[in-house]
Amino acid sequence: MGQGYDMADVLDDDALRTALAELPAWTGDTHAIARTVQAPDFPTAIRIVDDVAEVAEQRNHHPDIDIRWRNLQFTLSTHSAGGVTPADVELAQAIDGIATRHSA
Numbered sequence: 001m002g003q004g005y006d007m008a009d010v011l012d013d014d015a016l017r018t019a020l021a022e023l024p025a026w027t028g029d030t031h032a033i034a035r036t037v038q039a040p041d042f043p044t045a046i047r048i049v050d051d052v053a054e055v056a057e058q059r060n061h062h063p064d065i066d067i068r069w070r071n072l073q074f075t076l077s078t079h080s081a082g083g084v085t086p087a088d089v090e091l092a093q094a095i096d097g098i099a100t101r102h103s104a
Contacts, residue, residue, distance in 0.1 A: 010083035019089045026092050030084055032077035033092060039070040039104040048072060051098045061087045063095070072104075 011019060016030055026035045039045035049065060049072060056062045066073040074095055076088040 009078070009081050009085045011085065011089075016084060019084075023089070023092050023096065025096060028084065031082075032075050033084055033088060034073060034075045035092065035095065037072040037074065037095070037099045037104045039072065039102060042070050044102050044104065045070045045072055048098055048102050048104060051102075052095055055094045055098070056091065059087070059091065061091055063091060 011030060013030060016028075016033075020026055020028070020033070023033075023035075025037075026033045028034050037045075037048060039048055045067060049067065052063065052065070052074070061078070064075040064077075066075075074092075076091055077083060078085040078087055
């Protein structure tokens with residue numbers, strides 16, 4: 001049940017600015033958005049990744065994740081559309097919720 005996004009779905013600068021205003025932990029441009037999450041410890045970092053993996057799989061929209069001890073770097077972009085789409089914004093919101101639940 002993949003999302004059929006194309007170039008027309010990529011957020012323009014204004015739409016991205018509006019989205020990022022509601023996602024203060026995220027930065028980026030129309031190509032990709034990113035956030036670093038600092039977990040209390042390494043096992044919690046892995047639990048966060050596990051929870052994000054479940055949500056991503058349900059949505060068939062997967063982030064790039066870099067794990068460095070308790071620091072997690074999430075990067076979101078809809079590769080098939082060539083940039084940031086509403087699916088990325090929605091996943092960013094979900095990641096924020098997961099991070100908060102884990103005190104990160």
